Amino acid sequence: MHQHHGDPTIPDFWGILSPGTLLITLVLAVLYFAVIGPWKDRIGGAGQSVQISQKISFVCGLLIYYLATGPVQAFAPLLFSAHMTEMALIYLAMPPLLLFGTPAWLIRPLWNGKKRERVLHFFTQPLITLILFNGFFSLYHLPVVFDTVMSYGWLMSLSHWVLTVSAFLMWWPVICPLPEKDHLSHLQKMAYIFGDGVLLTPACAIIAFSDVLLYSTYQGGSQVFSFLQPLDDQSLGGVAMKIIQELAYGGVLGYTFFQWVKKQRREDADELAARKKEKDTDVSSVSFNH
Known part of the structure; x- marks a missing residue:
């Protein structure tokens, strides 16, 4: 994460490009494709395939990671709106994409062991x-927490990690990569996303509508x-966070709704087929008796 010591300068081309972050992103992408490809059998994914939609989702998650921690973060020491955009991308947009793109067999070993399972379950x-x-x-x-965190590099890194882990946990009940741990119904997931949006709104609103720095x-x-005056920059930060949140939650809400509709249709079709089969059996048994 960025540190705010002295007066930060406007980043140059290389500062915006962030070669180090780009390299980390590319290494993670190569690792992902190695794990779901050539190394699959060794890790416990023998005979399991990863859908194209999962691969696209994971790559999109990595792209968001790069944009947030590279180009956007380059402006974060100067612009509060850039800092808020970075946070929104990392906590709200990236985790659902990475979770959806992770195959079940890759994440299942995390749950091995009674103690670990109890902690993760909680x-x-x-x-x-x-x-x-x-x-x-x-x-x-x-404000008092934010300014204190921003004054110490280690505290900023710690808070960033705590928020990132809690963001992944927050998305877990909705985008659960493990079918056996996916306990919420589609309707419950929609209610959960709605509740999440409501809880996040006050912080965004206070920042967006405050008339003091x-x-x-x-x-x-x-x-x-x-x-972009400092106060407008602050308001823009609150608005950017809310817009990214609406897009991320809206996307997941839409996906969950369509999955629910698909499930209902499948159940209706199965029921119809079962009834038809029953009817045909009755008809054939009647004609057989005659």
């Missing part, structure tokens, strides 16, 4: 995940764009 319960993520997120954006970290810094 931390993936819907109410716990909602409270943890939204609680941490709201706490982080209290909330964070001393972003006061008196160099202005990147002449048209």
Whole structure:
């Protein structure tokens, strides 16, 4: 994560490109395709295939990771709106894509062992995940907490990791890669996403509609764009977070709804086929008796 020491300067081309972050992203992509391809049999995925939609999803998740921690993060020490965009991409857009793209056999070993299973079971319960993520997120954006975190590099890294882990846990009940752990019905998942959106709104609204500068970290810094005053930048941060949240939640909500409709149609078709079979059996037995 970025550190706010002294007056940060506007990033140059290489600062925006972030070669280090680009390299990490490419290494992760190569690793992913090696694990689901040539190394699959050794890891316990023999005979299992990974759908094309999963591969696309995972790659999109990695792209978002690069954009957030590379080009967007380059402006984060200067612009609060860039900092908020980075957070929204990492916590709200990236985890569902990576979770959806991860095959079940790759994540299942995490649950091996009674103790570990108990801990993971507790931390993936819907109410716990909602409270943890939204609680941490709201706490982080209290001005006194935010400015303290921004003053220390290690504290910033720690809070970033805590929020990232809690974001993955928050998405787990909805995009569960393990069929045997996927306990929520489609309707419950939709209610969960709706609840999540409601809990996240106050923090975004306070930031977007505040008429005073909330964070001393972003006061008196160099202005990147002449048209973007510090207070407008702060409001833009709240709006950017809300827009990305709506897009991410809306996308997952839409996907969940279509999966639900598909399931209902399949059940209806099965029921119809069963009735038809029953009817045909009755007809044939009647004609046989005659």
